[in-house]
Amino acid sequence: MIRLAVIGTNWITDQFVAAALKTGEYALTAVYSRRQENAQAFGDKYQVEHYFDDLDELAQCEVVDAVYIASPNSLHGPQAIQMMQAGKHVIVEKPMASNVALATRMFEIAQQHNVVLFEAFMSPHTPNFKVARQAMQDIGRIRLAHISYCQYSSRYQKYLNGEQPNTFNPAFSNGSIMDIGFYCVGAAVELFGAPDSIHASAHRRLESGVDGSGNVILSYPNFNVVLSHSKTSSSALPSEIQGEDGSVLVDMISYGERVEKISRDGKREDLTVEQDKNPMLYEAIEFAQQVMNQKMVPHCTRRSLEVARIITEIRRQTGIVFPADSE
Template structure:
């Protein structure tokens, strides 16, 4: 896979050290802003990337790559993904896919017209531990309750309280607890159960954005609570409860560090074959793009659309307007 990285921020700097372990992926270009040009060129030199750009249109004219990885702030995902698809590039887009469900549908339509790959980078769906957790949840009797708690005090929260609005807390830029960290909980649950019957979101709102909140998903006989907080902390773990046992996930739902299966006693497991949380997803993306596995792409898009429907319903329920 010949790849261009659109963005040069934190997630990109987390991703690039992984490339040495993914020989099928060649990073051909990187795009940053004019303001971050010095940093972008430093990254380019450090990782031996052939070209760096500050203009998205100029970047997309290059024939050196066929796939783009979009890792810019949330509010830019839709516009940049659309430009990439229009330029004939396959698209891997960071979570959240878009700010609105209709935007994702528009991207899906465009990708289908051009027979291009459009897929969301969401770590937990590809982790080996997640596949094992899904299997374990089928063997603990009838599922009754799922509780996911991803609460992590944001390093940007103090500045936010003081009046400095950074993207993580900016409603115009798709910020907030639901979009940032609770969305990992939503992806985990949708991967297990699919589309819920009802959605409610009870949020703590400051300056028109949710700094924390409790999302309730009703699946009939199964009730789900997803907690995401950037204004407070708690032990980060998730629990899947069945009539005969339970599965406890240790750590955030974007890494799934390990898990325990509890019946009369406790068994602990960790099946990771690589320490980097993004390894499994990008290994799979490379295979999908090389094989043109459009059935898999369609399946993952259906999953992403359910997530976006939940997010849109939840934000409306809380009276939060993004973008």
């Protein structure tokens, strides 16, 4: 049984804890929040015994084996490093770091301290994402792909009203490409590997200094992958992978709500398989396996580093700079 602590008490933490407990491999033993009462309020429903508002105390807690980190993006790297240096395994929400330099350092520290570092990127572990990847074998040579995730942020109006929500604040290493755009980049790397070149644009550069939306072209030897991401508009279009013999469509690339194959002759086939309503279940299973094996999976490490490299380059091209970049 993996004794789990969580950093952060928002809705995504609740969703991950529910997934982790459902696997039967975890016990939630500790909760950290900057305010003790918030930690207590979150943990009471899980009958947690240990609460912290001091990260040093959490790092030294002997009843914690692994830590799930769901704090603001800019804190992911520093908090993960602190926990790993104390001998804790870490699963950190995507994006795992503000930039590729920090992500590289994090994996170095994981190896030095013989712990598992795992990025909580749920997509590649879900059954329907795996179905989509397998279906690519049936559509001939890939010639073009369009991966899209555009969803009007519930906090965008707060930003327009003059407030400073974390989601649009460069101090927290946030913005569209760091948030939902991550799923587009991550899916492309998982499906096609590292691109030969990257060309990015940000069509909605906000006054706060982050991107509200944008496009990216990832070039591969025989095809391009076009990414569209937005937190200031919504889209109902699926992502599409086009081959010479047909195409694969995926609704909600983040977890694969529906997968369909369309043959060149127009025949349509629904390939969707049943998967858990909580798509974080599958990443929780994968992390548990790596912890129990006391070994990181090289493919996951390579993907995390490549995604961090691409997003760092996208930000360079679009002029998005975070305070964390100079630290």
